[in-house]
Each structure stands twice: as structure tokens, then as C-alpha cells.
Amino acid sequence: MLSLYVPATGWLHRMPAGPKLAMLALVAMAVAALPSTWVTAMVLLLPLVLYAGSGMGVGRGLRVLAESVWGLRWVIVVTAAGQLIFLGLEPAVANTGRVVAALLVVNLVPVSTPVSALLDALERGLAPLARCGVDPGRAALLLTLTITTIPVIARLAAEVRDAQRARGLRPSLRRGALPLLVSALRHADDLGEGLAARGIR
Template identity: 35%
Template structure:
């Protein structure tokens, strides 16, 4: 299971409604991206990391959220070292890490059903042009749910590959990852069908529990 799935709890961040929480995330990300000094980015990163224990999140969730980004982060930092300064590479790398940690914290403290209700409410103006708000909300909610599934499938396949004595992850891991994702998609479709969910049916309060 990925860090970015919902983690039940009773912290102050769990109690914050989805709307203000996502607005706060947008403002925080904007502030982080406007930062250009290494020391300031380092301070922001430290504060972000401290938010995990402050919201009673286990340390393993912080580590898993960071580990998922490490390969991509290493490539970005290396590229910036070749094309710019080391200060610029640290700033960009730190910004990426902060954004991922903040987003992971929000999704870990917010139910997908709650986000679905919020997205549907925000998408209601689109109904005037023939777009179903329910469909838009469902797509966004499934996107949030499926992104961590990709990371989880990759790590599971990589661990299985190394368990067979292979030291490095090969391109062959792509095949079992795709198979896992297809099976997950099939199971998700069966679960939706079994519950009789209709994309044009409004979300009830019972579904949010």
C-alpha cells in the first residue's frame, strides 16, 4: 500500500475539511515554488517533514513518500548540476520533494470519497456546457487513487526481481508492472459494478463514511 492512500487518524489535519485543505495546499505549493534561496528551501523542507509527526503520521509514511521520488529527483538534480549551479539544483530538488510530501500528507489525511464530493461541487459550472460534474469528479478521484498504485506495483515488482538474485532493476520489470495494473483496474471495475455505482448518480452522505 502506498503512502498516498488515506491513513485513518484523529489529528488536527484530519479534521480540516477537504476544501480548505486543498486551498492551503495550493497556497503552500505556490509559496514554495516562488522560493529561490537554498536556506529558505531547506527550512521549508524541514517544516514539511515535521508536519508528519505533528499530524501523527508514522515515519514509514514519510520515508515511503520520499523513496518514491528519489530516482526521479536524482535525475533532476544531476541535470541541473550539468546545466546550472549547485544552488539551483538544490533549490529545484528541494521544491519537488516538498511538493510531493505536502501532497502526500493531504491525500493521507483526506478520504477519496470526500475529495470526490468536493470535485463534483467544483465541477458543477461545467454542467452548463454539457459536461457531467460527476464524471469529472470520478476521473479526478480515480487519478488520485491510481497514481500510488503505479508506484506500489513498481516497487513490488522490483523487490520480486531482486529477490530472484538480480542486482539491478531491468526493463523486464515493466511487464509485471503492467500486469499488476491491469489486474488492479479489473478489480476496481468489478468493485464499482458490484456496488452499482452510476457516474451520474450524486454522492450520498453514506458514501462519505
């Protein structure tokens, strides 16, 4: 299972997974609730401060931030373009800024939390749902797999694009969709076999 975890010993990495999840979720929700004004675009400074001051080291934190922004490039393009067409420049800048800032803040959870600790925290948080017939362990596993599979798909898409360039082709969605689908299904099969081998069905 691919993990986004970046080993470090800073305050964010030492913070228990449960409180960290709650804190970063509240910060992300506060960012998302900001008004659509020019000033809101300044919220993009928040991820800069959090990544640089998370205890990974300023240089390392900024590199992780840059990689995260690059991973969101299409989200940024699509969000900005749609907002610009339908709402205008100021709302487009403000709304794109707060969406990107919220996603970058949330991304600090898998960056600073091992998958096992994240799974345990989610399972404890979902425990009250057991009264409704929900298996907290399975629900937590599903959420954790979702979080960790997103970067896998992004990596597979990058590999498909690199393969197209190596063959002298210009990367395109039409040519890359089928190889990406095959790679994603192969990953799903491998993941399913791994879970079955551990007795999880």
C-alpha cells in the same frame, strides 16, 4: 481501491476536505514560486513541521513522511541530476528542494482525507463546470482515481523488484517493464469491472 489515508483524529484530519485542498494547494504553489537560492532549500523543513504537527502523532507523522520521501526517491534523483547538469549546484539544490517540498505538502491531502470525502469535495469544486457540459461527478471520479492509482503502480513496481530479487536477479527496467505492464493492466481491468458493477461507465 488503494488509499493513502492514515486514520487519525488531529486537526488536519478533522479539517473539511474542501478548505484543506485549497489550503495545501496554496502552500504548494507558494513553495514552487520561491527563488532558486540556497535559502530555498530550507523549505524542506516545512513538510517536516506539517507531518510532525498534523495530529497523527510526531513519530507516526515522521514515519509517514519518511515513506513519502522514499516513494519520491526517483523523482529526487532525476530532478537533482538534470538540474545539476544544466544549471549548477545552487539551482539544483533549491529547485529539487522546492519540488520535493511541494509534492510532500500535496501528499498530505490523501494521507489525511478519506477517498469518499476527497471525491465529494472535488465534485463540489468542479460543479461550476457543469455549465460547460462537464459532468462534475465523472471528472471528480477521474481525478480521485488518478490520485489513488499512483501509489498502486508504485506498489506493483516494488512487487516486481522484490520478485526479481527473490529469483536471484538484479532488478532492472528491461526485465521489469513487461511484468509491471501486465500487473498494471490487470489492475485496470479489475478497477473497470468494479466500476461497471456499480453502474459507472
